[in-house]
Amino acid sequence: MPSSASSRPSPIKNVVVLGGSYAGGRAAEVLSKVLPEGYRVVLVDRQSHFNHLYLFPRVGVVPGHANKVFVPFTNFFNSPALPPPATLPPPSLTDPKTTIKGLKSTYVHAGVTKIGEGFIEVDKDLGVEVTGEEAEPVEEVDEEEVAKLGEKLENLGMTEEGSSRRRIPYEFLVYALGCKLPPPLVTPARTKKAGVAHLEAQTKRIAEASSILIAGAGALGIQYASDIADLYNNPENAEHRPEGCVSPKKITIVHSRDRFLPLYKQEVHDEVYDRLTKLGVDVVLGERLALPSVEEELKVLNQTRTITTKAGKEIEYDLLMRCTGQSPNSALLGEFIPEALNEWGFVKVQSTTQVDAGESTRKTDNIYVVGDVADANVIKAGHTGWNQAEITIQNIMSSVMCNVKGSDTEGQEPTMAHYKPSPPQIKVTLGLRNSCSELLPEMDAKETIIAKKDDGPIDNYWSLIWSRMGISTEDLTV
Ligand SMILES: Cc1cc2nc3c(=O)[nH]c(=O)nc-3n(C[C@H](O)[C@H](O)[C@H](O)COP(=O)(O)OP(=O)(O)OC[C@H]3O[C@@H](n4cnc5c(N)ncnc54)[C@H](O)[C@@H]3O)c2cc1C
The missing domain is CATH 3.50.50.60 (FAD/NAD(P)-binding domain)
Known part of the structure; x- marks a missing residue:
């Protein structure tokens, strides 16, 4: 028994x-x-591995990096x-x-x-x-x-x-x-092998698409739109594209609000808007889409279709990425x-x-x-x-x-610490090397500051998390 x-x-x-x-x-x-x-x-x-989610959109767009975002738990406690x-x-x-x-x-x-x-x-x-x-x-x-x-x-x-x-x-x-998570990041994968396969399949779908509709322009939608546009529409990044891909692509991002990331300063919105339009993304703000159900979507996968916004704008696409919810x-x-x-x-x-x-x-x-x-x-x-x-x-x-015998506080009531919410802070990538952040310069600072960068590495400091988890980066398949 x-x-x-x-x-x-x-x-x-x-x-x-x-x-x-x-x-x-x-x-x-x-x-x-x-x-x-x-x-x-x-x-x-x-999950068999720590999933470094921050980098999922990047490695789901640019081929060859998916192994880097799954870090073994094997040395976690050491x-x-x-x-x-x-x-x-x-x-x-x-x-x-x-x-x-x-x-x-x-x-x-x-x-x-x-x-x-x-x-x-x-x-x-x-x-x-x-x-x-x-x-x-x-x-x-x-x-x-x-x-x-x-x-x-x-x-x-x-x-x-x-x-x-x-x-x-x-x-x-x-x-x-x-x-x-929203659909592009949802996966039944529970192991590294399955997780890498999921991201590689996403990279392939994106590579083969001619016109991509991104629904939802929170940080996730912005990251996908700018990474895809920078990879496929910017001639400087041709060497990073997979063979046989469709390039350039038509990319549209639709957002129900009329401002990007409204929790943050106007300057963040302005920078996101400028970068997306510079990268050739068609930005549609203040519009809602009546999206097809996932079942309907599966029937027409890879086919070119048209959706009309509630205000009557027609958008053509053969790949839909739902970046909300x-x-x-x-x-x-x-x-x-x-x-x-x-x-x-x-x-x-x-x-x-x-x-x-x-x-x-x-x-x-x-x-x-x-x-x-x-x-x-x-x-x-x-x-x-x-x-x-x-x-x-x-x-x-x-x-x-x-409750520990002989400790300084044995038999006393615990002294509880209290969480104080911090102001909203963000770093959003705007293409393969660019980013915009609004951060507190120090933990107890009163005012956030905006910083813009254009020299970030494409694989975005992935190895830091491996070192922190005590794992060598020699073999990325572990
Ligand atoms: C693309 C992207 C970029 C981001 N960038 C940043 C950034 O730069 N900075 C930042 O601060 N935040 C960022 N975020 C937000 C951040 O990733 C989330 O806020 C964070 O992941 C939340 O952490 P969590 O530990 O609460 O939960 P999660 O990261 O969601 O983890 C939950 C864990 O629970 C496990 N789990 C769930 N259900 C079960 C179950 N039934 N049994 C066993 N295990 C289970 C999962 O496997 C997972 O490991 C980003 C998010 C995304 C999607």
């Missing part, structure tokens, strides 16, 4: 981090280095993490004798399927119960095998709850599952604490980054929510998720240390 992992006392207490991207990854890397003995991080992500927040760790925690130094922290490649009180469940058999000292790092399982296993269980009428080998107990939970991955938490979701499905949070569970009677003070999925009253961005994670780290550490 499988034992119930959640009902058994565990010699090692897990801080389970769901989602190893910009927000969850930051929480996991620092916590694994500062948690005292008896605690460890279990990082769960359905990586040279950037320094923890200034308030952490307190001196007593840096003593190697009292810390695990990340050795027992674990990355689990699996999809999360359920959250319960004190445990989570994943979509594959972990091979070990992730409960105690004896637990070994989990072996990688082939995605096909996982799918087959899921089918087998379904055929047997079993639920995941039937096996405690799918269940991981937690003392603290960090929920950082982000958002479902991002929705939160909050369903799992919502099933456990329905009170925690706001009307758009984002998770309500307190300034401590703990979930705001309203009237819920469940135990929720050990659940933290960070990154794009959180309604943190700040723009959705990697850097804001990272900053929220810093607060989570401090608060989990403060709670943990109040």
Whole structure:
């Protein structure tokens, strides 16, 4: 009979981090280095590699770089993490004798399927119960095998709850599952091989298209429009084009608002508008499109068709890129604490980054929510998720240390840190080497400043993230 992992006392207490991207990854890397003995991080992500999303549009347009945006998690807990927040760790925690130094922290490649009180469940058999000292790092399982296993269980009428080998107990939970991305970035890929194949297929579709319609001009639409135009319509970049491509291309970007990136200064709009028009992109602002359904779209794939804007402008295209629509991955938490979701499905949070569970009677003070999925009253961005994670780290550490025998705060109430939303900041690329940014010159500066650049590398500093994750860049296929 499988034992119930959640009902058994565990010699090692897990801080389970769901989602190893910009927000969850930051929480996991620092916590694994500062948690005292008896605690460890279990990082769960359905991706086999860290997906460096910022560069996805670029490597989906320019061929030959897709391998660079998938970084193995293999050295994650030994990586040279950037320094923890200034308030952490307190001196007593840096003593190697009292810390695990990340050795027992674990990355689990699996999809999360359920959250319960004190445990989570994943979509594959972990091979070990992730409960105690004896637990070994989990072996990688082939995605096909996982799918087959899921089918087998379904055929047997079993639920995941039937096996405690799918269940991981937690003392603290960090929920950082982000958002479902707009269509060009959505992929069922869970491995590097499949992710690279997805991006290479996108590169090929773009190369073969004669006329491209980009619907939506947030940062993503702007990046695709300017990269495609710079690659295919700028003679200086001919050497970077794939063989047999169609060049030049007609590129149209349509936006329902009459201003680009309205959260930012007028100068940002002006720069985006100037660059796009200089690159020959047809810019249509203040117009809505009645787009065909995805099913309709599939029937006419690669054929030239025409769409008429509500104001009567006709746009011809043979490739449509829908660059709108991002929705939160909050369903799992919502099933456990329905009170925690706001009307758009984002998770309500307190300034401590703990979930705001309203009237819920469940135990929720050990659940933290960070990154794009959180309604943190700040723009959705990697850097804001990272900053929220810093607060989570401090608060989990403060709670943990109040329970550690002999610590300075043993038996006291934890002192909670509070997240302060920062003003909107952005860096948007405007072609293969150009960018415009509006950033705070220092963390506590009052006013953002605008900077324009025209000498960025085409593969956009990808190797920095590999070094940070402790991975050599010699073999990009790992
Ligand atoms: C093209 C582009 C460029 C960008 N550029 C910038 C930039 O320059 N600066 C900036 O600050 N921000 C930028 N952003 C925004 C930034 O990427 C997001 O805000 C950031 O990814 C949010 O991080 P996150 O950790 O909250 O979630 P995500 O990055 O969405 O990660 C969620 C993680 O959860 C995992 N996951 C989801 N569901 C499950 C499940 N059921 N089981 C297991 N794992 C699961 C996913 O695999 C993923 O690893 C950019 C975004 C895009 C699309």
